[in-house]
Amino acid sequence: MTAQIRDEISIDDRRYAIEQCSNREGWFEPTAYGVYPEAASSACVRGFHCAYTIRERQLLLTSVNISPNMSDRLKLKYDRSTRTLLGKSPEIDKSWVGTPWIYRDLCHAINYTGGILICNNAVATQLGIVSGHPTIYLFESVFEAIFELGFLIELIDYSKQMAEVRDRVIAERPETTLSWDFSLYDRERQILAEAFQCKY
Known part of the structure; x- marks a missing residue:
């Protein structure tokens, strides 16, 4: 499957990709606001992607890129x-596939309770790229951001643990295996489940 465009979040003026959420309840979905996107390309099958930020520990939606459906x-x-x-009209970007509508300056509070895994700075390893994009342990910086009712209550640095996971996966990968297969994928999931206590 083609690598999907990730949502992103800015914390202390640093941008991170959102890799996973512990649950989707309370997270932004455009259909809840009467907007029904369509797949823009194989890299964005859900038809939208979002940018968030943290201000005074509050989780805010700042912008949304949406590929409008045929009716729109x-x-x-x-x-x-x-x-x-959310009271904003979109900018129309005709230079992109699917002619996305870009809603900016939203500043919309997200009432989310749960954790998200965020990362940046992909590092090169002998494992290469899996399914079109690096998995979370192939990033230099990895954090778990924990929210309660839309406010950041804890930011846990997992960068050191992910470096250790990289070493384990590399050590356990057969030298003769040149491409990713399901047995390696299952082993990766097992190692990450141990690291994050099966929350993701």
């Missing part, structure tokens, strides 16, 4: 109208 595209073509989201 026809409205734009014939009525010159667009669908608002």
